[in-house]
Amino acid sequence: MKKAVVILLVFALGSLGVAYYFSTESLKLIKRKQEGDHLNEVLLENKMIADESAREELLNGNTIIYQSIDLTKPEYAIINPCMKDFQTSGKLDVLCLNEIVEVVINDFGEEGFIMAVIGSSIDYNNLTLAPTFLGSLFSDRTSLANSLCLGFLNRYRNPHSLQQAFNRCKEHVFSSVPKSLYQDIFEKQVDELLSAHEEIMGQNNKEAFFEDIYFKADTQYLHAQYWKYTFWKRREIEKNDKVLYAILTQIKNHYNVQ
Amino acid sequence: MTLVQIICSASVIFCLLILLLLALSNRKSITVTLVVVAGLFLAAASFYAYSEYSAYQNRKERYAIQEMGVLEVPDENASLEKELIAFKHFQEYHNVLKGYEVFLVDIGMNVMNDVSYKNTIRDEIMASLESQEYGETYWNTVLNITFDYDRNTTAFQRSNYASLYVVPTVYEYHDFDENYGDLNDVENYAFFERMSQLMYIGQKLKSVDRSAEHISKLWNHNKPYIYTFFSKKKYDKLCQQVVDDLIDVYDTITATPNYLEFYGMYDVSDDIFLNFPSLEYTRSFKYSWPFSFWDRRFTENNASEVYGILKEVQNHYKD
Numbered sequence: 001m002k003k004a005v006v007i008l009l010v011f012a013l014g015s016l017g018v019a020y021y022f023s024t025e026s027l028k029l030i031k032r033k034q035e036g037d038h039l040n041e042v043l044l045e046n047k048m049i050a051d052e053s054a055r056e057e058l059l060n061g062n063t064i065i066y067q068s069i070d071l072t073k074p075e076y077a078i079i080n081p082c083m084k085d086f087q088t089s090g091k092l093d094v095l096c097l098n099e100i101v102e103v104v105i106n107d108f109g110e111e112g113f114i115m116a117v118i119g120s121s122i123d124y125n126n127l128t129l130a131p132t133f134l135g136s137l138f139s140d141r142t143s144l145a146n147s148l149c150l151g152f153l154n155r156y157r158n159p160h161s162l163q164q165a166f167n168r169c170k171e172h173v174f175s176s177v178p179k180s181l182y183q184d185i186f187e188k189q190v191d192e193l194l195s196a197h198e199e200i201m202g203q204n205n206k207e208a209f210f211e212d213i214y215f216k217a218d219t220q221y222l223h224a225q226y227w228k229y230t231f232w233k234r235r236e237i238e239k240n241d242k243v244l245y246a247i248l249t250q251i252k253n254h255y256n257v258q
Numbered sequence: 259m260t261l262v263q264i265i266c267s268a269s270v271i272f273c274l275l276i277l278l279l280l281a282l283s284n285r286k287s288i289t290v291t292l293v294v295v296a297g298l299f300l301a302a303a304s305f306y307a308y309s310e311y312s313a314y315q316n317r318k319e320r321y322a323i324q325e326m327g328v329l330e331v332p333d334e335n336a337s338l339e340k341e342l343i344a345f346k347h348f349q350e351y352h353n354v355l356k357g358y359e360v361f362l363v364d365i366g367m368n369v370m371n372d373v374s375y376k377n378t379i380r381d382e383i384m385a386s387l388e389s390q391e392y393g394e395t396y397w398n399t400v401l402n403i404t405f406d407y408d409r410n411t412t413a414f415q416r417s418n419y420a421s422l423y424v425v426p427t428v429y430e431y432h433d434f435d436e437n438y439g440d441l442n443d444v445e446n447y448a449f450f451e452r453m454s455q456l457m458y459i460g461q462k463l464k465s466v467d468r469s470a471e472h473i474s475k476l477w478n479h480n481k482p483y484i485y486t487f488f489s490k491k492k493y494d495k496l497c498q499q500v501v502d503d504l505i506d507v508y509d510t511i512t513a514t515p516n517y518l519e520f521y522g523m524y525d526v527s528d529d530i531f532l533n534f535p536s537l538e539y540t541r542s543f544k545y546s547w548p549f550s551f552w553d554r555r556f557t558e559n560n561a562s563e564v565y566g567i568l569k570e571v572q573n574h575y576k577d
Binding site: 001002004005006008009011012013015016018019020022023024025026027029030032033036047050051054055057058061062063064065066067068069070071072073076079080082083084085086087100104107108112113115116118119120122124127143144145148149176177178180181184 | 260262263265266269270273276277280286289290292293296297299300302303304306307309310311313314317318321338339340341342343344345346347348349350351352353354355356357358359360361362363365366367375377378379382
């Protein structure tokens with residue numbers, strides 16, 4: 001009998017030892033967990049601070065990085081009077097614009113200019129496509145920088161040069177525009193244009209379709225709403241609609257696959 | 259002391275008490291009671307052990323999932339950061355475009371603060387002078403430029419020593435960012451052109467090979483131009499005094515013993531430097547420049563060749 005008591009006690013103490021062991025292990029786990037939580041908190045805080053400062057940098061980043069081109073004498077002889085005219089009239093004539101765009105491209109590079117056009121189209125407060133960008137390109141009282149953008153874009157209305165420029169620069173543009181940026185800025189426009197194009201293609205009587213659209217747009221002042229349709233009409237007139245459709249499709253696919 | 263430690267020590271004491279009771283008592287009933295108590299105690303202890311064990315297992319599983327969460331955070335962070343960096347990238351290009359805008363507007367404003375255009379013109383002026391190197395026009399320009407030529411009176415200003423300081427002054431101290439006014443204006447342009455040409459000569463003097471052989475070669479190849487374009491009248495008015503002084507000083511110095519030793523010294527004060535060959539002699543010149551001129555020629559090891567050339571010039575223009 002007495003032996004039984006001793007054995008039972010030994011076993012009981014053994015289980016207590018086991019319990020003690022696991023409870024210390026648990027304590028260790030809790031400690032590690034707290035450290036992990038703390039680390040998480042710090043990381044989260046750091047991330048918030050980093051995001052905040054990156055945001056702020058964007059908001060305050062609307063500055064000017066002064067540039068200087070070493071103009072040759074003949075270039076200066078053309079650009080100086082052009083810019084004098086611009087001072088007084090606020091307008092650049094087409095020949096002037098072409099000459100100036102040419103000089104800036106030579107200094108800036110085609111890819112640099114493309115980046116700058118994309119950069120001009122972004123609203124940095126909301127990280128969306130600047131709603132006024134397209135309109136301001138054609139506005140009479142637009143900034144010189146926007147005029148330069150338009151002059152630059154005008155160079156690619158020819159379908160052949162558009163295709164060539166796309167082939168030349170797509171690698172660079174694709175690699176510098178991450179998917180998230182594409183989604184924030186361009187995806188909606190691209191998708192709308194593509195679906196509008198398909199809608200137009202599905203029409204039996206395209207002329208009547210466009211007549212209707214233009215009638216509605218003119219009478220109700222809804223040009224903005226029908227922009228995605230009239231856009232293709234203008235491309236058709238410029239004969240670059242097919243090339244552009246192919247390019248937009250390629251862009252869409254590139255970012256969908258990614 | 260944690261709860262576990264309290265429980266464990268209490269249990270150990272409890273066991274010792276039971277063992278004590280067991281040892282002291284002989285009655286069977288107590289022993290039986292003790293067996294039951296020990297059994298209950300074992301049951302409680304095992305239950306406690308089991309609960310601690312399962313709690314430990316649960317924690318382990320739960321925390322493992324959360325720990326993976328810790329690893330995921332930096333990834334998310336990176337992608338958002340990447341997006342913002344991409345935005346920043348485009349914003350900077352946009353800012354550069356605005357920089358071009360400001361530059362172009364500056365060009366239209368005709369205030370000649372468009373430094374770059376001025377630099378272009380200056381480079382062109384210097385390049386055109388360089389392309390004419392050692393030809394007729396070249397020597398005409400170079401020989402006249404340090405003497406201020408007045409187109410109205412067709413007279414040269416700044417003769418002799420005064421002209422010697424023009425090139426180093428422009429080269430070292432002139433600020434090319436200063437406003438030259440509208441360069442379409444003839445007078446402004448002439449001044450700017452002259453400054454640019456002086457700049458060219460300054461650069462040329464700094465870079466030219468000053469070895470005795472090269473100086474002799476350069477002189478022998480070009481002296482016909484110089485004799486042709488530099489009239490005796492001009493020489494007498496603009497250079498004669500300097501040439502005569504230089505020759506006189508060289509003759510006097512080299513007639514003094516240890517002159518090479520003296521001019522081999524570095525960092526001597528003006529007092530000592532002008533005490534050679536004698537204070538009276540150095541003071542008889544308006545400028546101390548001829549002495550330092552020869553000092554530099556001795557250092558460059560071309561003094562005798564330069565002396566020979568000067569002597570030749572002097573003889574050429576002698577009546």
